[in-house]
Amino acid sequence: MEQQVLKVDHITQQFGGLSALKDINMELNRGEIVGVIGPNGAGKTTLFNVITGVYKPTKGMVFIDGKNGTGKKPFEITKMGFARTFQNIRLFPRMTILENVMMGAYCRTSANVFQIIADTPKKKKEHIRIRERALELLKMMGLYEYRYELPTSLPYGEQRRLEIARALATEPMVLLLDEPAAGMNDQETEDLRKIILMLKQEGYTILLIEHDMKFVMNICERIYVLDHGELIAQGKPEEVNSDPKVIEAYLGKDED
Amino acid sequence: MIKKTVEFIALKQRFIIAAAVIFALLYPLLFSDLFILRMGTLCLMYIMLALGINLIMGYMGQMTFGHAAFWGIGAYTAAILSGRFGTNFIVDIIAAALVAGAFGFLLGLPVLKVKGYYLTIVTLGFGEIVRLVELNASGLTGGALGIRGISGIRLFAQEFTSPRAFYYAILILVVLTTVILMRINNSRYGLALKSIRDDDSAAEVMGVNVVRNKIMTFVISAMIAGVAGAFFAHYISYIDSTSFTTQASQEMCVMVILGGLGSIPGTMLGASVLTLVPEFIRGLAEYRMLIYGVIMVVMMLVRPQGLLGYTDFGLIRTRLLEERGKKKGGGENNGTTGTEG
Numbered sequence: 001m002e003q004q005v006l007k008v009d010h011i012t013q014q015f016g017g018l019s020a021l022k023d024i025n026m027e028l029n030r031g032e033i034v035g036v037i038g039p040n041g042a043g044k045t046t047l048f049n050v051i052t053g054v055y056k057p058t059k060g061m062v063f064i065d066g067k068n069g070t071g072k073k074p075f076e077i078t079k080m081g082f083a084r085t086f087q088n089i090r091l092f093p094r095m096t097i098l099e100n101v102m103m104g105a106y107c108r109t110s111a112n113v114f115q116i117i118a119d120t121p122k123k124k125k126e127h128i129r130i131r132e133r134a135l136e137l138l139k140m141m142g143l144y145e146y147r148y149e150l151p152t153s154l155p156y157g158e159q160r161r162l163e164i165a166r167a168l169a170t171e172p173m174v175l176l177l178d179e180p181a182a183g184m185n186d187q188e189t190e191d192l193r194k195i196i197l198m199l200k201q202e203g204y205t206i207l208l209i210e211h212d213m214k215f216v217m218n219i220c221e222r223i224y225v226l227d228h229g230e231l232i233a234q235g236k237p238e239e240v241n242s243d244p245k246v247i248e249a250y251l252g253k254d255e256d
Numbered sequence: 257m258i259k260k261t262v263e264f265i266a267l268k269q270r271f272i273i274a275a276a277v278i279f280a281l282l283y284p285l286l287f288s289d290l291f292i293l294r295m296g297t298l299c300l301m302y303i304m305l306a307l308g309i310n311l312i313m314g315y316m317g318q319m320t321f322g323h324a325a326f327w328g329i330g331a332y333t334a335a336i337l338s339g340r341f342g343t344n345f346i347v348d349i350i351a352a353a354l355v356a357g358a359f360g361f362l363l364g365l366p367v368l369k370v371k372g373y374y375l376t377i378v379t380l381g382f383g384e385i386v387r388l389v390e391l392n393a394s395g396l397t398g399g400a401l402g403i404r405g406i407s408g409i410r411l412f413a414q415e416f417t418s419p420r421a422f423y424y425a426i427l428i429l430v431v432l433t434t435v436i437l438m439r440i441n442n443s444r445y446g447l448a449l450k451s452i453r454d455d456d457s458a459a460e461v462m463g464v465n466v467v468r469n470k471i472m473t474f475v476i477s478a479m480i481a482g483v484a485g486a487f488f489a490h491y492i493s494y495i496d497s498t499s500f501t502t503q504a505s506q507e508m509c510v511m512v513i514l515g516g517l518g519s520i521p522g523t524m525l526g527a528s529v530l531t532l533v534p535e536f537i538r539g540l541a542e543y544r545m546l547i548y549g550v551i552m553v554v555m556m557l558v559r560p561q562g563l564l565g566y567t568d569f570g571l572i573r574t575r576l577l578e579e580r581g582k583k584k585g586g587g588e589n590n591g592t593t594g595t596e597g
Contacts (some may be wrong), residue, residue, distance in 0.1 A: 107463025
């Protein structure tokens with residue numbers, strides 16, 4: 001049975017006079033891998049920011065797992081089960097790689113400041129639990145041996161993997177990946193593809209923004225195409241691929 | 257060379273901590289000279305203040321130039337309470353912590369939505385306002401005359417006034433502060449603070465309520481300063497607003513910046529050096545602020561995080577031990593990260 005985990009309902013986002021998103025509708029079902037593509041400035045990252053609560057939409061609603069998530073704060077959205085990565089990698093540069101991943105599990109811990117200062121068993125247990133979980137995720141992502149290094153010492157592709165590990169540590173239902181393959185070489189892209197397929201097998205739902213058409217066509221089950229803030233096409237990769245509006249958006253209009 | 261020394265300290269840290277604690281305990285017995293004992297006591301008090309401010313500057317990465325205000329608020333609270341109601345030391349400390357914490361909270365509410373330089377400027381202003389109120393609210397604070405004749409440490413129906421009693425009182429407070437900071441450092445709260453320091457909007461996406469954590473940190477830091485203030489009032493037995501100036505705030509900042517942002521031993525080192533050195537080279541006393549200025553500039557250029565800044569001895573130790581474990585028999589050592597660093 002298909003179960004809807006995200007519904008974006010008539011979202012419009014305006015910045016002053018500029019409409020970054022115009023009346024967008026989309027949905028995401030459990031276990032799917034869905035792509036959002038479009039040329040630069042099409043509004044893809046804005047859409048992510050609206051879903052994750054960084055922006056409050058001008059009009060429209062966002063439903064997360066059937067619950068209203070419109071206008072919620074980013075940390076509340078994370079707690080509701082949406083984890084994201086950033087287009088320009090945003091790790092915590094002066095925390096170790098292990099701490100970076102543990103930071104992801106922060107929203108699944110609850111010791112308050114009194115319990116922390118009193119060092120209660122609950123706090124200790126919880127801290128050990130997120131540490132173990134973080135180590136597990138690092139092993140899964142092949143970053144275990146660097147756990148005490150700073151993230152800035154990792155090559156680019158591995159920083160991306162670390163960001164995914166950190167997102168997974170939040171115990172998400174849905175992963176939102178913002179241009180995960182950007183700036184990667186062919187080998188790194190291939191590794192990433194394997195990781196995403198593995199995550200799908202583990203039952204994660206994935207929404208990804210991507211520029212690399214080949215990558216998206218290979219991996220996504222459904223695709224939404226944005227251009228100038230409007231949804232111009234949606235459907236299976238092969239349908240979208242041959243849609244004249246999409247070709248026009250990417251290659252420009254024929255001049256005759 | 258430096259790396260070897262750091263590794264040596266990291267490996268021997270338990271021994272070094274034990275030695276330091278024993279030395280601190282025996283200090284008043286080893287040195288009977290009153291001046292030396294007084295230096296030790298003041299040194300510990302500044303360590304306490306610097307540890308508190310390090311929570312804001314080192315862990316959370318925000319600059320504050322008004323911390324002497326909380327120190328002063330704590331001192332006046334204790335002086336007024338014990339003078340008018342004859343309260344005992346424990347009550348004074350708790351009251352000072354609560355009042356200073358309340359001011360930290362009130363300052364935090366509007367202020368912590370701003371960050372960086374704006375926050376620094378507001379804390380600077382706050383420090384001045386508090387000092388001016390202390391100077392002018394004569395009914396409550398004695399105005400320019402200050403409050404004199406503050407009692408010693410009242411406890412168990414006795415009054416302790418000996419220098420040794422004061423020394424041990426502040427030693428206990430410093431140990432408590434250190435333990436609290438270590439526990440915060442090794443918790444979800446510590447993680448949240450470091451993530452706010454590194455990238456506060458990414459922290460928010462990771463589930464950190466940034467504003468709440470910032471306010472809480474301000475409150476805790478203010479409480480620590482308040483308790484140090486309560487001790488100060490009883491120790492000096494005379495307070496007036498000239499102790500709690502912006503200059504005092506800046507001195508606390510310099511201690512942390514010299515010793516090491518986000519490092520407990522670093523803070524202790526910085527506070528000790530900057531309390532003791534000027535006293536032992538009295539001839540240079542007039543150049544104190546000049547020297548502080550030079551230290552600030554040089555540190556900012558050469559090592560902006562401070563001598564031991566962000567040096568986590570616990571982490572270095574865990575790493576070294578795990579490496580050794582691997583070499584020996586491939587056995588994996590999953591010991592929890594020490595936080596002594």
